[in-house]
Amino acid sequence: MEWNALIKDFGMYLKLERSMSENTIEGYIRDVSKLSNYLLMNESELNATTLTQSDVLTFLAYLNKEFHVATSSQARLLSAIKSFYNYLNETDVTENNPVELIEAPKLPSKLPDTLDVEEIDALIGAIDLTTYEGRRNKAILEVLYGCGIRVSELVNLTLDALFFEEGFIRVIGKGDKERFVPIGYEAMKQVTLYLENDRITKSPKRGEENIVFLNRRGARLTRVMIFTIIKRLSLAIDLGKNISPHTFRHSFASHMVEGGADLRAVQEMLGHESITTTEVYTHLNKDYLQQIITDFHPRIQT
Template sequence: MEIFLREYISSLELERNLSINTIKSYQNDLNSLIGFLKEIKINDPADINYQHLSTFFKTLNKLGLSSRSAARYYSSIKGFFKYLFASGYLQKNPMEKLSAPKVSKGLPVVLNVNEVEKILDFPNTSTKLGLRDKALLETFYACGLRVSELINLKVADLFLQEGIIRVLGKGSKERLVPIGSSAIQWIEEYLSKSRPLLVKKAISENFLFLNNRGTRLSRMGIWKIVNQSKLGAGIKKEVHPHTFRHSFATHLLEGGADLRAVQEMLGHADISTTQIYTHLDRDYIKQVHKEYHPRG
């Protein structure tokens, strides 16, 4: 598949007046598709059918990719298969039956990197709760956690020297997730300066993020922290706690991260509805996170 991609990218560089960034985006999108196809043992364009491509787009949707980014993927992949068909490599174009994703006309539910940074920079880290909020938001974005996973995170789940945390996901399934250097720095500061002022031994139960009463934060508590930081940062979009998870996945995928590595970080069981799930090497996942996450 890679040989066809190289030929297509060369044709874009030679024949179309596209910017370097646009061509790079096309290449990243198509590399994600090729990685997905390899996982289901497809290496020849002639073997690709409508169902394979439909499953790929459903997978992107499950990972929380924004509708605008999905539309860009569609455009990249449509152009690739149009080229392969026109060049005689395919007898049928598998993209013909596939409808373009609808781009939401409402406010986007994914934050861009600059917006995320504004929210992360809002908490006043000179106060015990501000420092907690900073560490919490950094962890939220660094790891792409569900709200339930964040509030149930315990101090014993942190392996900061190894650059990973242990997460208890849906169905009580454990997974190891990379955590970037920025989040590690703020967690360490929170653990040394803020959490000792919040902890109450009888009721804190080793939970990482605590409220003023010394118990673990509730879902509503997380929502209030996210909303307060969003408003304080001047972000006009409608932002929910789950927005951080969607943004995490989108920023990794748009940067060119491996689809399966992102899926494992998020704790999604399958890369397609037909494939048996196998674990990726932990060091490889950490490398993907470090290379493609904006705060890795």
């Protein structure tokens, strides 16, 4: 089979078998296509069954030399190609796997930025509550911090996903996977005030009737708009940190772990497939970890 046909089938596999999001699938297809386009550019007759490890290494060296591809991008691209060949092997298209023994470049360990409780309070305190947008934005920030959900999950949050009597909201995460996340009193309070006093005055656009957070025109907010709201508040209090909606998710997880929450429970609330992803939050606060060992290790207690 030709590269284009194989890549198309790979995309269908990621969608139907792996239940990946459209954005993730597009990224995988784009990265694998870079390999096939490189071979086409060089008029190579190599196909998926005849490609060698040396060919792949030459391709990676070419990208690095010509485009100075960042280490993280190299690792992501190699991961996509490995997934492509795992698919070809699993479906018996070929037994060839030229990337099986190629190691991804080492990525620098980067811990996510977080906010402390005082900084979060300052950001929320800077909101102008005399406006519709302000009251809505306060509810938004309380949900982001109080539930730790992704910004994509927030903008797509629906009215029928609010189970306040039970203390949960239902969100649709990556790969259209559904999960229930606890929601605290303050977040419920602000969302309820917004729904009863502000959103009710809006006329949702067709198809947006069930969306919780709307703009003045009755349409759901975009990810960019949430980012802008947070950036403006950051500037208003001269925060001095480069933050985004995801910072609230990181802060939620960090504060939960620091408070003694079970790591598996935090993993479930965040919607992480692997506990390894959640474990990064155990490394965020060195002072906290030092205090833990001081308090509980028998050889260190005085």
